[in-house]
Amino acid sequence: MEKLREIIKAGLTLLFPPTCSCCNEMTGNNCQPLCGECLAQLKFIKTPYCSCCGRAFLGSGENHLCGVCLKSSWAFDKARFLFIYEEVIAKLIHDLKYSGQTKGISTFRWLSKQSVVLKDINTPDFILPVPLHMKRLRKRGFNQALVLAKSLFPEEKKKIRYNILLRKMDTPAQAGLSGIERRKNLKNAFAVEKASELIGKKVLILDDVFTTGSTLNECAKVLKAAGCTNVEVLTICLSDKIVS
Ligand SMILES: [Zn+2]
Ligand SMILES: [Zn+2]
Structure with missing residues (x-):
């Protein structure tokens, strides 16, 4: 047989x-x-990296805080991403985001299994994809962050919730905005529903790209305000460029 x-x-x-x-x-x-x-071009995050925001350091040694995290305080407890931005990962994310290529789903699952970073995430009670506004969701037909959540955590389907963290405002695209403008743009953009379910809970927010972190920080703020005790963030990659 x-x-x-x-x-x-x-x-x-x-x-x-x-x-x-x-x-x-x-x-x-x-x-x-x-x-x-293509595989050889991928830049997996390896130690040492920032113990708070996950940004990779050159050279060897222990994980420690980066210059950004020493100065600023994030609303999330920890952020991790799997890759540093380069063309291959940018194309895979772009294909998933704009052409809804289902091939990407199994690819991301396979890639996440090769990463050392996932072991660093605390077991969450809920996995929350960064939401799209209803208008944008209708246009695209799916939320890529939810697709990624299902792809990376296929055995945690019950923990993946898309109806807790909501995007109330259809904010203009963040591309081309400075850090301050981004924060202004996102003010009051997110809200939580079923807030009582969040009290004392550990959550993991999932998105495709960490750029300045403003969106993820704003999500973490509303989740902490709702009573979450631990909020962690996972994205596929960190980018100083905007994936368009
Ligand atoms: Zn190839
Ligand atoms: Zn950092």
Whole structure:
């Protein structure tokens, strides 16, 4: 039986050779969703990184606080991301966000399993995707943060809740705004529903990209105000550029 399964698998691979989720070239390997070249370009976050915001440091040593976190205080307790921004991860996120490519879902699951960062996240009571405003959700048809949550935590489906953290205001795009303008733009943009469920709870907020952190910080603020004891953030990558 096992042998038959292997023969069928080999036959399918011959008929439909696995292609790279990023460049569509053949991967030559059934077990990985990216070709060797694309995989080599990815910049996984490795230690040492900032123990608060997750920003990676050059060189070796222990995790410690970065200059930004020494000066500013975030509303979230900890942020982690899996990758540093570069072209391959930007394309994978872009494809997921704008063309709804389902191929990306299994790719992100596979990539997250290769990351050391996920072990750093405290087990949450709830996993909350950063919400889109209803208007934008209707236009896009899906919330990429919710797709990512389901992709990264397939065994935690009951914890993933999209009806607790809500986006009340359809804020203009954040691209091109300074840090102060971003914060102004987001003021009162988020709210929580079913607030009583959050008292004393640990939550993980999920999004695709951490840029200045303003959006995630604003979400963390309303969650802390609602009584969450621990709010952590997970994104696919950190970007100083805007993924458009
Ligand atoms: Zn490739
Ligand atoms: Zn930091």
